[in-house]
Amino acid sequence: VGSDDETSPRDKQQKNSKGNSDFCIKNIKQADFGRREIEIAEQEMPALMALRKRAQGEKPLAGAKVVGCTHITAQTAVLMETLAALGAQCRWAACNIYSTQNEVAAALAEGGFSVFAWKGESEDDFWWCIDRCVNLEGWQPNMILDDGGDLTHWIYKKYPNMFKKIKGIVEESVTGVHRLYQLSKAGKLCVPAMNVNDSVTKQKFDNLYCCRESILDGLKRTTDVMFGGKQVVVCGYGEVGKGCCAALKAMGSIVYVTEIDPICALQACMDGFRLVKLSEVIRQVDIVITCTGNKNVVVRDYLDRMKNGCIVCNMGHSNTEIDVASLRTPELTWERVRSQVDHVIWPDGKRIVLLAEGRLLNLSCSTVPTFVLSITATTQALALIELYNAPEGRYKQDVYLLPKKMDEYVASLHLPTFDAHLTELTDEQAKYLGLNKNGPFKPNYYR
Amino acid sequence: VGSDDETSPRDKQQKNSKGNSDFCIKNIKQADFGRREIEIAEQEMPALMALRKRAQGEKPLAGAKVVGCTHITAQTAVLMETLAALGAQCRWAACNIYSTQNEVAAALAEGGFSVFAWKGESEDDFWWCIDRCVNLEGWQPNMILDDGGDLTHWIYKKYPNMFKKIKGIVEESVTGVHRLYQLSKAGKLCVPAMNVNDSVTKQKFDNLYCCRESILDGLKRTTDVMFGGKQVVVCGYGEVGKGCCAALKAMGSIVYVTEIDPICALQACMDGFRLVKLSEVIRQVDIVITCTGNKNVVVRDYLDRMKNGCIVCNMGHSNTEIDVASLRTPELTWERVRSQVDHVIWPDGKRIVLLAEGRLLNLSCSTVPTFVLSITATTQALALIELYNAPEGRYKQDVYLLPKKMDEYVASLHLPTFDAHLTELTDEQAKYLGLNKNGPFKPNYYR
């Protein structure tokens, strides 16, 4: 699909069918193919489509100039076109040098969006694209939508004065949010920021519900292992661990749990899992899964004691949980048996099966359902609307969670997918409970 | 067991074997029987026994004068004797006129506790007992342990000056906590108070884990219903509803859920339950269970539409959820078929099976495991210790949750029951996570 020519997009002259050339992508000719991908994604992102409909009268983002830096995929395109339908102008770059779907970028460019992204950018391309989004004669952004914090960082570094006109930042990633809190602590955050990552809807979907499915998918695709009767140890019983444990128990595995937090440990007990130290079961288990967010949970000593054929993988938040570096020693042989699957072989012939070299199994070896991405995208859109329309002074130069009520709104927009029918409070009931009939219904800490 | 004489305890002269008579109970001769009950309870409350052991050196409650008003049961006795072992003096009344175990009160009196309580007190007896705890020449409490707020209320009303010496209040019940927050809002709370009811450990056990078991138990004991294949609607998908749904699904029932909160609604969907309005399924279901905390969830109109034999019960927080009053009309016949079970019969012969007259099924028709009571009692003990030993100024005149770390401590004391082994952070890991090795491990809002 599309030409495979080697010319850098930066050296090409391309125009869309209306003569517009304010973009830089791989190949504008792929636009039709990309449009079909976007249309398919639209069908699974009904919440954004609903937002478009509701905004036909008023345009809550009229006047908004959004500069964005995210993965450029069909799902992102649905978000961008929704923002446009709500009244916003958008300029966009990619937050990852590999993740751009070129045909989608083409469809967006053809549709009039100023997109600067292609698959396989160099480091230099990456920052060049971001700069092209921001630095335009006669155009200045007033909203930032970021995923990872690179765009925010670039503006801080190069165009700090721009923040005078910026009404707020919406940030999705753990890393980006972490950077914002650091800025805030240091007193350097100069606009309000919305932390989308920690909204309850996103957390439950990204962690509990998504991992419940992706642990099975990731293990099957890589190893074809049969789950029934397997002994598995899951390190960590947070949301991710809870999802993994529930799924494996349901498939007939015998699951052990390790924990450092006594409250989560007690939950594991009540949910029917033996709470052990890793050393107690390391010799007997068939599968080891880390979900702690910690480092060096599975160290060389444990790897040495595992039995032949043991599968080791990571569902936690980065590549630190398994001490993979400790396996790069001369006496061990590595054998790549399949994409994302290595056998590490001990001198006595014992093999362990290491997945994704200890990186995230669910990102490397399974896919994220569009429905989950829809929740995130809808939350991003609502966060932009909230910050853009908030009365002066409601938000300070700090990091905020989306108001509970809007979190509930995101959820409500996704209920039709399940043909789910919400009950409404009567006036009498609302009064009895001391609640507004339209919510919010629960305290902020409700999970 | 014991004499059944009709004389009021207030008119009796009783002494324990050491000659002490500072108590008022049914019959001191039941002490031996009560002691055995306490000993059995001790075996299932290892956390309190562990607290006793750890306090053999230092006495964290030395000098504490605790006045208490709770159910007087074997489990409470274990708590009281633990407080004594930690250094406290205790005076105690009952928080309910029916719930006192007379033989346990006898054992406590024999053991030197000033207990004022018996089963079947009159309203006047009730307040007289409370007063006898508080109002004693030469003795003044400095800590309050309350369950329901009646003791606190009495002191506010009769002995407001007493608060000058009181270091804090520990309150367990929903109602009592509600009263404290009202006092606090009104600026009338004059000592710090600890809200034990909302600690995460208590919440999960009282609601999710306990209800998961008691919904099955309560339904079986009252109706012998077979769960397999039954269609059930559960109103409300909070912790209680989640527990009920999980249990019934596991037993082969087909479960529908109603919700007002879109976030809980989305959770119900993802957990595999059809989210409906009550009116959609009311004609077809075999069992209706309310868990909303709301009022008039099941009104007469729904009751009219239920099919013959439908079972209706309440697992929510009071007796408001089912509009039972609406069934007290002349055309309906009530038939008591068993303790806690009424058939309400329509003119056409249709019967619905109403349990516990709409009051709480789990309190009326099943029992609470000692393990759950142990968690509450341990939390109470630690809350007393915390308030009693807190440095001046740490706690203001406000309502507090138990510090996360002590919540975790309560959990850790209950892990040995499950032969559960907690993992400890290495120094390197603690540093990486930015945590103290001894906790707290999670943010306060963690559930």
Next chain:
Amino acid sequence: VGSDDETSPRDKQQKNSKGNSDFCIKNIKQADFGRREIEIAEQEMPALMALRKRAQGEKPLAGAKVVGCTHITAQTAVLMETLAALGAQCRWAACNIYSTQNEVAAALAEGGFSVFAWKGESEDDFWWCIDRCVNLEGWQPNMILDDGGDLTHWIYKKYPNMFKKIKGIVEESVTGVHRLYQLSKAGKLCVPAMNVNDSVTKQKFDNLYCCRESILDGLKRTTDVMFGGKQVVVCGYGEVGKGCCAALKAMGSIVYVTEIDPICALQACMDGFRLVKLSEVIRQVDIVITCTGNKNVVVRDYLDRMKNGCIVCNMGHSNTEIDVASLRTPELTWERVRSQVDHVIWPDGKRIVLLAEGRLLNLSCSTVPTFVLSITATTQALALIELYNAPEGRYKQDVYLLPKKMDEYVASLHLPTFDAHLTELTDEQAKYLGLNKNGPFKPNYYR
């Protein structure tokens, strides 16, 4: 309810309202109360009621003279009145000296049935009642419905010539079926017999589905134990064991299984249970449940090694599985703490909690849902119809299972209870599968 006079029914002269006195029961005046019980049971036995309706035209049991010996309960009454509606004459005795519901017997007598049964018969009464059913001038049975084989045995012993006119025996119990197979092996069975006990519908309901619910019910009612986090060993993984394991796993227990049969053992593994020898886990488990049908599965040596508070109970087929006799030694103290619950106390203070003295937990400590009894009763009725109407020579002097097709018919009569809608084969599909459109659909061995 009714008079409590001490006169033996055998010494009373009673008549029903129509002047009939061919019965012997406790008190005919209880008939109204009994009628209401029968009416309530009718509502939960829709399959029998459907049989009555379908038989309004033809009477498949016209001319049948059925002599029966079963528990006399409201459910049996629904069966008997169904047989009568199908054309049969019935004479009935009780198969157990304690199990008769006197008011139901009264309602049956009032309705014209010749019933000879009351609660609390002596051994002599028992056989006298059976004899009165069989031995009547001018009446001779041509069908036998038995539960336990006592009636059959009595006729064999006293009136062997009667078998010349008898068309067949329908037997429900394990014991009775066993006796029939022995007669058959010995060449002494002189009429065809139908083994109702082993029909697939009855087996699955009595064992898998019923035990799944009754294990939880029996344990809760006797001990109020919390299931979450408990370690349980289930001895035997047949249908009963499968039901117990599934229920306890779902409630958050950690379940171990013991088995002698490698096929069931492999099923346990695949279903997610650790397969162990009892000795491996006996020191650590909180609950021991036997479901083997074997003897001396839990012997004194294991009881000695159990930990304090361990609960021991039996869900298997008789009282042999736990060696209770071995606990009747002088150094052990027995303490009855509740109906059906004994503490057995070792010299060092260790207690084990023995339920129902090792007899069947589900019979002693929980109840059987009417729905399950309905399946059995319907199968009995159809077995009578089948034997009574079978063409000469179809059944020899042997023990038979109900034809698959009638087994399927029993099942189909119970589907409306679940508002379940069966799919029908098209002609083309039936031909493709080589099946009759009306069944049978599966081979006989299908479970």
Next chain:
Amino acid sequence: VGSDDETSPRDKQQKNSKGNSDFCIKNIKQADFGRREIEIAEQEMPALMALRKRAQGEKPLAGAKVVGCTHITAQTAVLMETLAALGAQCRWAACNIYSTQNEVAAALAEGGFSVFAWKGESEDDFWWCIDRCVNLEGWQPNMILDDGGDLTHWIYKKYPNMFKKIKGIVEESVTGVHRLYQLSKAGKLCVPAMNVNDSVTKQKFDNLYCCRESILDGLKRTTDVMFGGKQVVVCGYGEVGKGCCAALKAMGSIVYVTEIDPICALQACMDGFRLVKLSEVIRQVDIVITCTGNKNVVVRDYLDRMKNGCIVCNMGHSNTEIDVASLRTPELTWERVRSQVDHVIWPDGKRIVLLAEGRLLNLSCSTVPTFVLSITATTQALALIELYNAPEGRYKQDVYLLPKKMDEYVASLHLPTFDAHLTELTDEQAKYLGLNKNGPFKPNYYR
């Protein structure tokens, strides 16, 4: 891996390192690579390895000349080398023109086996290879191991006299077994045959346990669908349907079931599934799965009524269940969106997602775990031993199931994989149960 030359193996001259050339495969040089594959498979087939060990003394297949026709994979190689270790001589062809792993065939040829098979045979090649196995001067088979019946058919057709020396046939497939029963009915089966397909261990693993995992795997790999909250209808509640339903329910799907057999229907009800006709739910479901073994279960009329995006797939026994032919009409557009995934598009834009063109999802879109293949291979080996060593007259010219005891032996050989410990009967218990201590333990019909 290996040369890709175009010369037909039949035209090549190849010798193994010992000079042997009695084979015909793609490329002998791939032997080393194939050997590693076999070694990896050995690690997951411990039962066959155990058989080898136990046969080190006696050789139960000494003198056996086995001609085989199966898929030629690493797992088959482990079986063949086990047969050789037990004393047999083997000649082997492939039962499928595409399924041969060329490198494994090379390793077998290098190891001295006479293998005639390569990936991509023509129809003519296929029969030529079979003939080369059978038709050899001075060698005549006395045992047949077949998968599909083609080898058996060839001998019947070309060398009927060969059967005089043949002691028996072992057949694995549904199709092959069906052919044998037809031969038997027609009185043309001239040697005993063992039906491996219907042994309980194979059935449960191939159907219930395997499908429980492969339905999830197949759906995820093809569509990345999220299971939580999805409405699914499963047609058929036999073993395959039971596995699919259990898995999807556990993952949070809402599952409906259709059935024609009232017994399976009642099981579905008790297991917690709404039993419906397909027409009742076809408009609302997100996924349709067929597991009936029937034809035209999902016809065009249903496909017309499905909602946009509905996924349709088949887990039953062939490609007949979905009427795919009815979708090949001009007004519908087919779009291949991924391997094994077609979108069929209606004129109004509605798409349904058809998987594997209605062929078996679990074969087309997921893999079979080695453990399952191990059970089949072990059963085949034992069936050969049984037939080869059976005393004259034990087996007639009929189709047999493997004796229960050997079925149990297969199971027992797989227990060590799970570190499972079987309990042994005491002498006293065996006597009580009337069983041999070594089995068989259950009646033949036990499932």
